[in-house]
Amino acid sequence: MEKDLISVIIPIYNAEKYISKMMKALSKQTYSNIEIILVDDGSKDSSFQICEKYASELSRVQAFRKENGGAASARNYGFRKSKGKYITFVDADDWITEDYIEFLYDLMVDNEADISICGYKKCFQYPVIFENKHNPVRIFTAEEALENLLYRRNLTNSPCLKLLKREMFEEFMFPEGMLYEDLAVVYQWLGASRRIVYSPDVKYYYFQRQGSSMHSSFNRKKWDLIRISERIRKYICQKYPMLEAGANSRLFISSLQMVREVPLGKKYKPYRIKLRKNIRWLRLEIFLDKRTDKKTKVLAIASYLPYPVLKFMGMFSAKMVMKLKIIQRY
Known part of the structure; x- marks a missing residue:
């Protein structure tokens, strides 16, 4: 009996150097009933030509090209072209193990879950050294999964490393x-799921490279981080009020991250005022919350430093992460 069709959706933008590595990993997958949807988001290099080549050679690969609209637009476009019962996303410049899809599928089916999630590791260069560990599986309710996410424990905000039902x-x-x-x-x-299953076994390798959209200079679109974090807080307060402290923690971390992004110029003053306001009232909540980890409480203490000093420390820390190749959660 043939297993369910799984759609693997890959947004692509100027990734000519990386596509072949990901396609090599996908071609070796132990789970065979997959369709691979390559969505070129208006690349300026030869990415689409490479995608077309794979589509012409492999029947389960489809290549599409659209005007540049960002990763969200490309992923949504790919979903509309897909037919799978289950959906997983991977990025063109990342790497997955040969059993990545089968592992997530078995994890979901065996545990009757709505979403299955595997472990990941951040890398800065090829080749990848694969880990072959078998760790205990954890089952979460929606509330437990959201708590884990808000406090940045095991679960991440990446759409990758996950398998979810089409609906x-x-x-x-x-x-x-x-x-x-x-x-x-x-x-x-997570909030709409009945059951989420997570295994810390590393099946996905996330490559950090300079020049990505999350590591570029400031523009007003980056303020979306605060808007979304406030939206999350509103959602949590309405549907999971017992997790309000966790939502406060998420907004506090987002505000600190934005401190290093917003320039000190006069025209950015309204942004800085908003960030100061957030930090001042949220850090007290951080101190009072027993579920907050020590690292976040240290950041809350550091937030008492003058704004320019706090900004400098944030920028310096970000540079050291890249220079020294320090692994951080995202």
Whole structure:
């Protein structure tokens, strides 16, 4: 009996150097009933030509090209072209193990879950050294999963590393025209789920490279991070009020992240005033919350530093992460 069709959706933008590595990993998947949807988001390099080549050679690969609209737009476009019962997203410049899809599928089916999630590892260069560990599986209710996400424990806001039912994504698609679109939708997937299964076994390798959209200079679109974090807080307060402290923690971290992004110029003063206001009232909530980890409480203490000093420390820390290749959660 043939297993369910799984759609693998890959948004692509100027990724000519990386597509072949991901396609090599997908061609070796132990789960065979997959369709691979390549969506070129208006690349300026030869990415689409490479996608067409794979589509002409492999029957389960489809290549599409659209005007540039961002990763959210490309993923939504790919979903509309897909036919799978289950959906998973991977990025062209990342890497997956040969059993990535089968692992997530078995995890979901065996545990009768709405979403299955695997572990990941951040890398800065190829080749990847695969980990072959078998860790205990955890089952979450929606509330437990949201708590885990808000406090940045095991679960992440990445749409990758996850397998979800088609109807789940159909209900909560990516908001287009925004940055941090992952943050805007993953919490809704978890909140609408009856059962989420997670394994820390590393099956996905996320490559951090300079020049990506999340590591570029400031523009007003980056304020989407605050808008989305406030939206999350409103959602939590309405549907899961017992997790309000966790939503406060998420907004506090987002505000600190934005401190290093917003310039000190006069025209950005309204942004800085808003960030100061957020930080001042949220840090007290952080101190009082027993579920907050020590690292976040240290950040709350550091937030008493003058704004320019706090901004400098944030920028310096970000540079050191890239220079020293320090692994951080995202």
